[in-house]
Amino acid sequence: MEGLHKWFGSLHVLKGIDLNVEKGDVLVVVGPSGSGKSTLLRCINLLVIPDKGSVYIEGVKVNAPKIRPEWVRQQIGMVFQQFNLFAHLTALGNVTLALRKIRGVKRGEAEKKGRALLDRVGLGKKADAYPAELSGGQQQRVAIARAVAMDPKVVLFDEPTSALDPEYIKEVLDVITQLARDGMTMIVVSHEMSFARNVAKRVVFMDDGLILEEGAPDEVLVHPKHERTKSFVAKILE
Amino acid sequence: MQTETPPLRPRVEQVGEKVAAIAIIVLLAVGILFFLNRSSPLKFDWMAEHFGDLLEPARLTLLITGASYLCGMAMGFTLGWLRTLKVRPVRVVATGWVEAIRGTPMLVQLLFLFALFSYYNPGNLSLRDSLLLTGFLAMMINTGAYQAEIFRAGLQSVAHGQVEAAKAIGLSYWGRMRSVIMPQAFRVIIPPLTNEFILMLKASSLLAVIGIIELTYEAKVFSFTTGNFVEVYAMVTIIYLLMTVPLAKIIAWLERRYRIPGLGMQQEVRARPRRPSDPTGQTFVGTPVSRFWNRLTRRE
Numbered sequence: 001m002e003g004l005h006k007w008f009g010s011l012h013v014l015k016g017i018d019l020n021v022e023k024g025d026v027l028v029v030v031g032p033s034g035s036g037k038s039t040l041l042r043c044i045n046l047l048v049i050p051d052k053g054s055v056y057i058e059g060v061k062v063n064a065p066k067i068r069p070e071w072v073r074q075q076i077g078m079v080f081q082q083f084n085l086f087a088h089l090t091a092l093g094n095v096t097l098a099l100r101k102i103r104g105v106k107r108g109e110a111e112k113k114g115r116a117l118l119d120r121v122g123l124g125k126k127a128d129a130y131p132a133e134l135s136g137g138q139q140q141r142v143a144i145a146r147a148v149a150m151d152p153k154v155v156l157f158d159e160p161t162s163a164l165d166p167e168y169i170k171e172v173l174d175v176i177t178q179l180a181r182d183g184m185t186m187i188v189v190s191h192e193m194s195f196a197r198n199v200a201k202r203v204v205f206m207d208d209g210l211i212l213e214e215g216a217p218d219e220v221l222v223h224p225k226h227e228r229t230k231s232f233v234a235k236i237l238e
Numbered sequence: 239m240q241t242e243t244p245p246l247r248p249r250v251e252q253v254g255e256k257v258a259a260i261a262i263i264v265l266l267a268v269g270i271l272f273f274l275n276r277s278s279p280l281k282f283d284w285m286a287e288h289f290g291d292l293l294e295p296a297r298l299t300l301l302i303t304g305a306s307y308l309c310g311m312a313m314g315f316t317l318g319w320l321r322t323l324k325v326r327p328v329r330v331v332a333t334g335w336v337e338a339i340r341g342t343p344m345l346v347q348l349l350f351l352f353a354l355f356s357y358y359n360p361g362n363l364s365l366r367d368s369l370l371l372t373g374f375l376a377m378m379i380n381t382g383a384y385q386a387e388i389f390r391a392g393l394q395s396v397a398h399g400q401v402e403a404a405k406a407i408g409l410s411y412w413g414r415m416r417s418v419i420m421p422q423a424f425r426v427i428i429p430p431l432t433n434e435f436i437l438m439l440k441a442s443s444l445l446a447v448i449g450i451i452e453l454t455y456e457a458k459v460f461s462f463t464t465g466n467f468v469e470v471y472a473m474v475t476i477i478y479l480l481m482t483v484p485l486a487k488i489i490a491w492l493e494r495r496y497r498i499p500g501l502g503m504q505q506e507v508r509a510r511p512r513r514p515s516d517p518t519g520q521t522f523v524g525t526p527v528s529r530f531w532n533r534l535t536r537r538e
Contacts, residue, residue, distance in 0.1 A: 045406060047402060069405075070408050070410050071408070073407065074408030085403070086400060086404070087400065087498070087500055087501050088421045097407065097417060098409070101417050102407070102408055132498075132501070146407065150408070
């Protein structure tokens with residue numbers, strides 16, 4: 001990403017973000033609310049179109065007029081804070097929808113892969129349950145399976161545990177950690193400090209639309225250089 | 239996500255309510271018939287003999303309603319969809335059209351079209367066909383506007399997060415429409431769509447005014463030529479009910495059958511909330527009929 005800017009009306013949300021994510025990276029983005037973390041994620045898969053600057057995926061500039069946003073989004077998985085599972089489809093239906101409707105994979109084949117993915121997130125037995133019949137933690141795990149179903153180049157996590165009851169946070173973080181260990185490239189907006197310290201390869205601190213600090217988890221979270229980072233980390237650890 | 243739902247009313251109370259309601263209706267009907275019979279006895283034999291004569295015009299009623307309803311659905315979907323678009327001029331035009339149709343009586347629309355067609359007869363249609371066309375178009379235009387509102391509400395009822403998730407997995411606009419928005423919207427709009435069909439079936443009786451020989455027109459002619467007014471309209475009432483009531487029941491059954499947890503209307507009969515001003519919680523619970531029944535059956 002280079003010099004990324006986004007305005008919502010007169011509100012300047014992103015004020016020039018430069019960020020590079022390598023294949024296999026696990027990048028955790030922290031920062032106070034309203035600092036532009038979610039907008040940054042949404043700029044990557046073009047749910048929000050940046051006003052200035054460029055997003056590159058494997059060297060291709062994707063926020064270009066010639067490129068269809070759908071094509072970009074098909075290569076990027078996303079997990080939302082509110083899960084956003086398709087309410088009219090079963091867990092299996094959620095995971096296989098993209099495969100069937102976009103890749104044109106046959107039903108049987110897609111379901112085989114879908115069941116394997118649900119097994120990986122520990123929900124093989126819940127394949128036929130509708131979202132309303134699942135707990136928050138289970139819904140989020142299905143959402144993760146859905147996000148990786150298309151073998152994306154990167155998965156974006158937008159505060160995946162913030163809407164969960166405390167009892168479900170661990171099971172979701174475990175799944176994300178496992179995915180990271182398997183070598184998935186991911187960008188995670190999260191305030192889970194232990195997760196950031198144990199799993200992240202790099203941590204980015206954002207405030208007011210800018211990246212203030214970037215580095216190894218211990219550098220940013222334990223020995224922050226910047227005043228804003230210090231006070232933020234202190235507040236989080238309280 | 240979880241919302242508080244009031245507890246189910248006891249099964250006994252639900253059944254009791256229905257029994258009481260049916261009993262009252264039957265009593266009323268018997269009473270009316272009894273008093274009618276004293277002045278001029280109803281000719282039940284004659285009614286049984288001529289019931290079949292009314293089935294042919296009833297068929298036309300169903301046919302023209304069905305055809306105009308389906309074409310109106312295409313029109314309604316398009317208009318409703320246009321109203322959800324971001325392009326302002328498109329939205330304004332669609333909204334204006336819908337409001338104009340909804341804001342005028344269908345009888346006036348029908349007569350307006352009838353007047354137009356009497357000036358410009360398209361092609362060389364026979365009188366009967368040109369009347370049928372007029373009636374069909376009037377009903378289609380009318381239901382189109384009402385269905386537009388139903389579709390618009392349905393499309394807009396789909397949560398933003400669902401649309402965003404559909405975008406995020408890479409579905410195109412029409413892919414999202416087909417695989418996510420429409421399936422969810424449909425479960426919400428089936429009850430109002432059913433209701434609209436029943437309304438149109440009844441509104442088709444207005445076609446009698448321009449001389450289309452549907453059920454009501456036939457009833458008018460039939461009653462005048464035979465003099466058996468009450469008998470004919472009793473039969474017509476029964477035929478309309480035979481068309482509307484089973485339909486509503488079938489749709490309600492389908493809805494229950496294809497219900498998905500957490501989506502669409504809740505089917506169970508829920509207790510009405512109690513008024514806070516009523517500490518005993520007795521006075522305002524249930525329908526008038528169920529309250530009456532409860533009072534009758536209270537053991538004290």
